[in-house]
Amino acid sequence: MPAHWRGDTPTFQNLKLVEKQMSKLRNCFLVICASVLMSYSNADELKPFISDGCSDFPDGTLTQKDLWLECCTAHDFTYWKGGSRHQRIDADNDLHECVSRVGEEVIALIMLAGVRVGGTPFFPTKYRWGYGWSYPKFYGELSEAEIEQVENVTRSSE
16 A cells, blocks of 8 residues: 555545546546537438348248248338337237237247347347447437438338
8 A cells, every 4th residue: 555545644645646536537437428429419320221021030931931021021110210118019019919910829929039039229230129220229219300210211212
């Protein structure tokens, strides 16, 4: 232990050292905050919608190769946009219901488990929640500007 830290009584020397360290920490904190704020202030541009079907899962059965492909495409569109955690749960439940309607309840449950685990926005995968936006794009309601981008991209692709 340094000599100026020994003893119970604070000295002018150790108070100056603490003040210097606190100043360095404050400056680091301010730089980090400024970086974060600048990254949020730069508007992210939504990429065009693409769907890979059912990602790493078959699009249908051996005899009906595209049986639930429409379900996956609709699910992909919602994942592409992103949004709140609740909206993701709704999208995953919609996928489950859609695949169930085509008569594949067991497949629907397997797919539901897969998207709940694999679709998290926290990993930079091609099928993550909010994949139309630059990574990271976590849970959260879309802003009006983001909704406008979704509408513009959707209109231009029709």
